[in-house]
Amino acid sequence: MSVLDTDPREQVQVLAEDGSVVEGATVPDLSEEEFVEMYRTMKLARHFDQRAVSLQRQGRMGTYPPLSGQEAAQVGSAMALDDQDWLIPSYREHAASYVHGLTLEGTLRYWMGDERGNKLDDLNIFPVAVPIASQVPHAAGLGMAANYNDTDEVFMCYFGDGATSEGDFHEGLNFGGVFDTPTVFFCNNNQWAISVPREKQTASETIAQKAIAYGMDGVQVDGMDPLAVYKVASAAVERARNGEEDKLRPTLIEAVQYRYGAHTTADDPSVYRQDDEVEEWKAKDPIPRMETFLRDRGTLDDERVADITESVEDEVAAAIETAEGFTRPTTDSMFEHVYADMSERLREQKAYLDRLRSDHGDEELLE
Amino acid sequence: MSDTQNLTLVQAVRDGLKGELERDEDVVVFGEDVGKNGGVFRATQGLYDEFGEERVFDTPLAESGIVGTAIGMAAYGMKPVPEMQFSGFAYPAFDQIVSHAARLRTRSRSRFSVPMTLRMPYGGGIRAPEHHSESKEAFYTHEAGLKVVVPSTPRDTKGLLAASIRDPDPVVFMEPKLIYRAFREEVPDETYTVELGEAKTRREGSDVSVFTWGAMTRPSLEAAENLDGDIDVEVIDLRTLSPMDWDSIVESFKKTGRAVVVHEAPKTGGLGAEIAATIQEEALGYQKAPVTRVTGFDTPFPLYALEDYYMPEAARIEDGIREAVEF
Numbered sequence: 001m002s003v004l005d006t007d008p009r010e011q012v013q014v015l016a017e018d019g020s021v022v023e024g025a026t027v028p029d030l031s032e033e034e035f036v037e038m039y040r041t042m043k044l045a046r047h048f049d050q051r052a053v054s055l056q057r058q059g060r061m062g063t064y065p066p067l068s069g070q071e072a073a074q075v076g077s078a079m080a081l082d083d084q085d086w087l088i089p090s091y092r093e094h095a096a097s098y099v100h101g102l103t104l105e106g107t108l109r110y111w112m113g114d115e116r117g118n119k120l121d122d123l124n125i126f127p128v129a130v131p132i133a134s135q136v137p138h139a140a141g142l143g144m145a146a147n148y149n150d151t152d153e154v155f156m157c158y159f160g161d162g163a164t165s166e167g168d169f170h171e172g173l174n175f176g177g178v179f180d181t182p183t184v185f186f187c188n189n190n191q192w193a194i195s196v197p198r199e200k201q202t203a204s205e206t207i208a209q210k211a212i213a214y215g216m217d218g219v220q221v222d223g224m225d226p227l228a229v230y231k232v233a234s235a236a237v238e239r240a241r242n243g244e245e246d247k248l249r250p251t252l253i254e255a256v257q258y259r260y261g262a263h264t265t266a267d268d269p270s271v272y273r274q275d276d277e278v279e280e281w282k283a284k285d286p287i288p289r290m291e292t293f294l295r296d297r298g299t300l301d302d303e304r305v306a307d308i309t310e311s312v313e314d315e316v317a318a319a320i321e322t323a324e325g326f327t328r329p330t331t332d333s334m335f336e337h338v339y340a341d342m343s344e345r346l347r348e349q350k351a352y353l354d355r356l357r358s359d360h361g362d363e364e365l366l367e
Numbered sequence: 368m369s370d371t372q373n374l375t376l377v378q379a380v381r382d383g384l385k386g387e388l389e390r391d392e393d394v395v396v397f398g399e400d401v402g403k404n405g406g407v408f409r410a411t412q413g414l415y416d417e418f419g420e421e422r423v424f425d426t427p428l429a430e431s432g433i434v435g436t437a438i439g440m441a442a443y444g445m446k447p448v449p450e451m452q453f454s455g456f457a458y459p460a461f462d463q464i465v466s467h468a469a470r471l472r473t474r475s476r477s478r479f480s481v482p483m484t485l486r487m488p489y490g491g492g493i494r495a496p497e498h499h500s501e502s503k504e505a506f507y508t509h510e511a512g513l514k515v516v517v518p519s520t521p522r523d524t525k526g527l528l529a530a531s532i533r534d535p536d537p538v539v540f541m542e543p544k545l546i547y548r549a550f551r552e553e554v555p556d557e558t559y560t561v562e563l564g565e566a567k568t569r570r571e572g573s574d575v576s577v578f579t580w581g582a583m584t585r586p587s588l589e590a591a592e593n594l595d596g597d598i599d600v601e602v603i604d605l606r607t608l609s610p611m612d613w614d615s616i617v618e619s620f621k622k623t624g625r626a627v628v629v630h631e632a633p634k635t636g637g638l639g640a641e642i643a644a645t646i647q648e649e650a651l652g653y654q655k656a657p658v659t660r661v662t663g664f665d666t667p668f669p670l671y672a673l674e675d676y677y678m679p680e681a682a683r684i685e686d687g688i689r690e691a692v693e694f
Contacts, residue, residue, distance in 0.1 A: 119476035126442070127474040131466045137432050138467070141439020141447075148395070148421060148445065167459065171432030178427055337473045338511050340480065340535040343564070343610035 003235045004251055008208035008218040011256060014227035017284050019292025028231045032299050036308075038079060038226055039290045039300070042071035044312045045095035046287060048104055049261075051316050052094075052111070056265040060324065064111045065092045069224070069260040072286030073188050075099055076229030077255070080237045081156055086124040088139040088157040090132075092188070096158065097125055104319035105326075114329055115337075124153070133163035136172025136185065143181025143250075154240040156184045156233075162193025164210065165201050176250040177214040182240040183250040184233065188223065190259040191281075195272035211252035223255030224284040227293075258284070331357065374554045377547035379521035380410045380486070383528035384448065386558035388418050391446060394532060396423045398433055398450030398486075407452055408488060408547055434460035434485065438467050441481040446532055454489035454541060455498035461506075468537040469512030481537040484528070488544035489517075490582050490631050491678055494671040501668055502581075502632040507539040508609045508641075514538045514563060515608040519584035521552040523606060526561030534563060543582035566612035568619070572601035575625040575691050578616060578642055580605040583629045583679060590684035598692050608638060616642060617649045624655035625691040629684055634662040656694035661687035 006012055014025045021027060030038070049068045055061040067074065070092070078087060078099035087093070087100045094107045101123045110117025110128060118127040126142075129135035139157030146153050163169050164187060176183045187207050191198050204210055211218025221232045236251035243249045258281035262269050294300040335342060335350040342350070357365060374382060387394045396411055396418075402425040405412030415423045426433050430451060437447040451457040457464070468481045491500030507515045516531055516538055518524040524542070531538035569584060570591050577600060579587045584604045591600035603619055605612060620626050626646055628639035643658035661679045669677050 115474065116476055118474050119478055121478065127471065127479070129467075131462055134435065134462060134466060137435020137463065138439040138442070140432070141436030141441075142443050143439070144436055145440040145443035145445050148440075149443075167429075168431055168435060168462075171427070171429040171435065174427050174429065175432050175436050333476070337477045339472070339514075340477075344613065345610065 004217045011220045012228050013222040015225045019289045041075045045071045048316050063266050065264045066261040069258045072226035073223040073255040076226040077233040080233035085154040088126045091128050093158050105322040108323035133166035133168040140172045140175040143183045154182045154237050158186050161189040173214045184236045185252045187254045194263040208254035216248040216250045218252040220254045223257030224286045370556045371553040373551045374521045375548045376521045379524040383525040387532045394446045396448045399452050430460040434463040437483045441483045442479040448484045451487035453499050454487040455501045465510045469510045484531040484538045486540045489541040492545035517541045517581040530560035545582040563607045564610040566615040567604045569604050570602040572599040574599040576619040576623045577602045577627045579629040586681045589681040621653045624653050627659045627687045629661045633665045635665045656691045659687045659691045
C-alpha cells in the first residue's frame with residue numbers, strides 16, 4: 001500500500017516527538033549524508049530566520065514573513081524534488097527554495113525590496129506569490145503545459161491553511177484533477193492565517209480530506225517530522241511523475257505544523273494566541289527531533305553538531321554581507337521589465353525621472 | 368494577390384484563431400464551451416474538430432482558474448488564448464489578470480513573460496441579460512503590463528488578433544459583440560498582422576476629431592456622414608487602447624483643434640478623460656474648444672428595456688460634435 005493511500009483523517013509519522021522511530025514506521029531510504037544535510041538545512045533555516053527578523057527590527061530589511069517551526073515541512077518536501085522539477089512558492093518558503101537552489105542572499109534581496117531577488121535565472125522556481133492561493137492555478141497551468149510538451153517534470157505548489165478558503169485553491173485543484181497534471185499541492189497548515197485559527201478557516205475535519213472532492217488522494221502528515229514529510233512528498237512526486245492506473249497524478253498533502261513567530265514582522269501574535277500554545281508546539285520541534293534521531297544512530301555527536309552550528313552561522317553571516325553589499329537597482333530597471341518593448345509613454349516617464357534625478361540629485365529625492 | 372473571404376467580425380475571430388493555431392503549435396485555445404460547442408458566439412466553431420482537444424479544449428466553469436492556468440502555461444512557453452465568455456464574467460479572474468498576468472515580467476525581471484491573449488466579448492446593444500453588456504476597458508488600460516486591443520472591423524480583427532497572439536506580453540482582446548455580425552468585409556485567407564499601438568483614420572476631416580474604438584466606430588462614422596457638408600469630421604479608430612497611439616491623437620487634434628471622444632463605457636474615469644488630459648498637455652495651444660465626451664452614463668449597465676438610452680448612437684454623437692464645433 002502506498003503511503004498516499006493513508007486515510008486523509010489520519011496522520012503519517014515516522015519520528016516521534018522524542019526523536020525515536022514510531023513503531024511500525026519505515027525510515028525513508030536516504031544516505032547518512034542526506035540525513036545530515038536535512039538536519040543541517042533545517043538548522044540553517046532556523047538561524048537564517050532569526051537573523052532575518054533581527055535585520056528587520058534593526059531597519060536593515062523590510063517586512064519579512066518568518067518560518068521558524070516550519071523547517072521540516074519545507075526541507076523534507078523540497079528534498080523530494082529533482083533539479084528539473086518546479087517549486088511554486090507562496091511567500092514563506094525560504095527554506096524550500098534554498099533546498100531547490102535559491103541562495104540565501106537571493107531571498108534576502110527580495111525582502112530587502114530589490115526585485116532582482118525574484119530573478120531566479122536557471123532555477124525552476126516561480127517568483128514569490130503574495131496574493132493568497134493565486135499561485136495554485138499557476139501550478140496547474142504549468143502542469144498542463146508540461147503534459148502538452150510531454151515532459152516528466154513535477155510541480156510542487158505551496159500554500160497555507162488560509163489559502164484553502166480561497167476560490168483559487170479550489171480552481172487550481174479542480175483543474176489539476178480534471179487535466180491530471182503532475183502537481184503536488186502542498187499545504188503548510190501552520191494553524192493560523194494571520195490571526196484566524198484553522199478551525200475558523202474550514203469545517204473539514206482535515207484539509208487533506210478535501211482531496212476527495214477533486215478525485216485525488218489527500219494525505220495528512222506530521223509537518224514537524226522531516227522524515228515523514230520527505231516520505232509522503234517523495235511518494236507524491238513519484239506518482240506525479242509516473243502515474244499509476246486508476247489514480248490521478250496530483251496529490252494534496254496537508255503538513256500539520258506550527259508557526260512559532262508572527263505572520264510577518266508587521267504582526268503581533270500575542271493579540272490572538274496564548275504563549276502556552278506555542279510552548280506545546282515547541283515540544284514537537286523538528287530540529288532536536290532530527291538531532292536525537294541522528295545521535296541515536298551514531299551519525300552525529302557533540303563535535304559534529306558544533307561544527308554544523310558554526311558552519312550554518314558562517315553561511316548566514318556571509319549571505320547577509322553579500323545582500324547588504326548589493327547596489328541599489330537602477331531606476332531604468334523599473335521601466336525595463338514592464339513590457340518586452342517599452343512604450344513611448346513609458347520612455348517619456350523614464351526620461352522625466354532621469355531629469356528629476358539630474359535636477360534635484362538622488363539625495364533630495366530619496367529623503 | 369491572395370484570396371479573400373467575405374467575413375463577419377466573429378468569423379474573422381475564428382479565422383484568426385485558425386491561422387495562428389496552424390502557424391504555431393504552442394498556441395492553445397480554451398475556455399467555457401469553446402470546444403465541441405464552438406463557443407456561445409461561435410467564435411471557435413469547428414476548431415475543436417480541426418485541431419483536436421489538445422489544442423482547443425473546454426475547461427471547468429472557473430474564470431480565475433482559466434486565467435491562472437493560462438499564466439502557468441504562458442510562463443512555461445506556450446501561447447494560450449483563453450476566452451472569457453463575456454467580459455462581465457471576467458471579474459473572478461481580475462486578480463489573476465492584474466496581480467499576475469500583468470506583473471510576472473516585472474516580478475521575474477523578464478525571465479518569465481505571459482504571452483497570453485485573453486479574449487472577451489464586451490459591450491451592450493444585443494438585448495443581453497444582466498452582466499452581459501459592460502465596457503470595462505479602462506480597468507485593463509489602467510494596469511501597467513497589459514495591452515488592450517479593441518477591433519472594429521473584420522479585417523482588423525484578424526490582423527490584430529494575430530499580432531496579439533504573437534506578442535510577448537499579455538493582451539486583453541475585447542471583441543465588440545454588438546458588431547459581431549453587423550456587416551461583412553473582405554478578409555485575406557492568409558495570415559497577417561495589424562500592428563498593435565497604431566490608430567486608424569477611418570475618415571479624414573478638418574473641423575473636428577472624433578476619437579473612438581470598437582462598437583462606437585460605426586455610429587461615429589454615421590454621425591460624421593450625417594453632418595457632411597456642414598461639418599468636416601475626422602474619425603479616428605484607436606484600435607489599441609494600450610499602448611495608445613498618442614501621436615495620431617495629438618497630430619489629428621493639432622489639425623482640427625477640436626476633439627470629441629466617444630465611448631460606451633461610463634464617463635467618470637473613462638478613457639475620454641485620459642485623452643482629454645493628454646490633449647491639454649500636448650497641444651493646448653491648438654485648442655479651439657473644450658474636449659467633448661459622448662459616453663455611457665455613470666450607472667450600472669441597464670437591462671435591455673433602457674439600453675438604447677444608455678448607449679451613444681449617431682444622434683448623440685452629432686450633438687457632441689456640434690457642441691465642440693459651436694463652442
